[in-house]
Amino acid sequence: MDSAIVCHQVRKYFWEEQEADPGACWLKRLRPGKKLAKAVDDVSIDVKRGEIFGLLGSNGSGKSTLIRLIATLLLPDSGYVSVLGQDVVKNRLAVRRMINRVSVDAAFFKKLSAYENLMYAARLYDVSPRQAKIDTEAILKRLGFPRNKIYASMENLSRGMQQKVAVARALLTSPMVLLLDEPTTGLDPKSKRDVQDFVLEVQAEHDATIILTTHDMTEAERLCQRIAIIDGGRVEDVDTAEGLKNKVGGPSTTMEDVFFALTGRDWSKEAEDHEAD
Numbered sequence: 001m002d003s004a005i006v007c008h009q010v011r012k013y014f015w016e017e018q019e020a021d022p023g024a025c026w027l028k029r030l031r032p033g034k035k036l037a038k039a040v041d042d043v044s045i046d047v048k049r050g051e052i053f054g055l056l057g058s059n060g061s062g063k064s065t066l067i068r069l070i071a072t073l074l075l076p077d078s079g080y081v082s083v084l085g086q087d088v089v090k091n092r093l094a095v096r097r098m099i100n101r102v103s104v105d106a107a108f109f110k111k112l113s114a115y116e117n118l119m120y121a122a123r124l125y126d127v128s129p130r131q132a133k134i135d136t137e138a139i140l141k142r143l144g145f146p147r148n149k150i151y152a153s154m155e156n157l158s159r160g161m162q163q164k165v166a167v168a169r170a171l172l173t174s175p176m177v178l179l180l181d182e183p184t185t186g187l188d189p190k191s192k193r194d195v196q197d198f199v200l201e202v203q204a205e206h207d208a209t210i211i212l213t214t215h216d217m218t219e220a221e222r223l224c225q226r227i228a229i230i231d232g233g234r235v236e237d238v239d240t241a242e243g244l245k246n247k248v249g250g251p252s253t254t255m256e257d258v259f260f261a262l263t264g265r266d267w268s269k270e271a272e273d274h275e276a277d
């Protein structure tokens with residue numbers, strides 16, 4: 001199968017202001033300095049065309065940073081990232097035309113309605129107003145968005161409703177690559193199922209390549225052909241859900257067991273890493 005997204009030995013580190021440690025010596029307390037956060041640390045993954053590829057990991061393990069690197073929103077410190085053969089650093093605009101991203105912090109025109117925001121997004125992607133109107137209504141209906149809220153301003157929608165508009169916006173323009181960063185976080189079980197089914201439909205009908213992050217193990221198992229388990233910015237393993245479960249334990253092993261087995265660096269390990277920096 002062809003590769004759609006390739007990350008090769010990608011690194012992205014951030015300098016973080018460090019809190020003064022009250023137990024430290026007086027000099028360190030005066031000059032607490034900075035700590036290096038290895039958000040993405042030597043990551044190599046190869047996502048195939050038409051695949052839904054999951055990223056699972058604890059809070060702060062580097063999933064969103066990796067997605068932002070692929071989305072050209074951050075520059076890698078080192079390594080190489082390409083989307084459908086285009087280098088994200090050298091051919092940033094070409095990459096941007098092929099991708100769309102959903103994140104929990106999606107930005108909207110708050111005073112405009114869901115309908116107006118979606119029509120605006122469609123125009124940016126050269127969809128004709130007539131087609132955009134048809135698609136907007138169909139997608140919102142498909143996602144179970146309440147009909148009577150379509151013209152309400154975004155700021156008066158519930159968080160879950162706003163999340164559905166974010167998903168609708170990403171799917172409206174039929175991108176070749178979709179980066180879904182926790183698309184179902186905060187949704188009720190029925191809405192979650194609506195979004196998941198729609199993601200599967202987009203994969204099947206538009207042959208889209210999708211990277212999905214989630215904290216919902218059942219969702220990862222249901223949607224993803226392969227899953228990468230990330231911990232402390234590093235990929236611990238990549239395999240099918242079945243493959244991961246087999247490696248970690250017996251027939252009754254769950255994805256949650258896999259998650260616990262492969263993630264969760266404790267404080268002492270983090271302190272050791274910090275000393276080594």
Ligand SMILES: Nc1ncnc2c1ncn2[C@@H]1O[C@H](COP(=O)(O)OP(=O)(O)OP(=O)(O)O)[C@@H](O)[C@H]1O
Binds near residue numbers: 037062
């Ligand atoms: N702009 C930034 N400046 C400094 N540090 C950052 C920045 N963005 C991310 N980080 C750090 O990088 C690490 C990875 O963060 P990231 O948001 O990628 O995690 P995540 O896996 O998406 O977590 P979550 O599950 O909570 O969404 C964290 O230590 C975070 O504090």
Ligand SMILES: [Mg+2]
Binds near residue numbers: 064
């Ligand atoms: Mg995140």
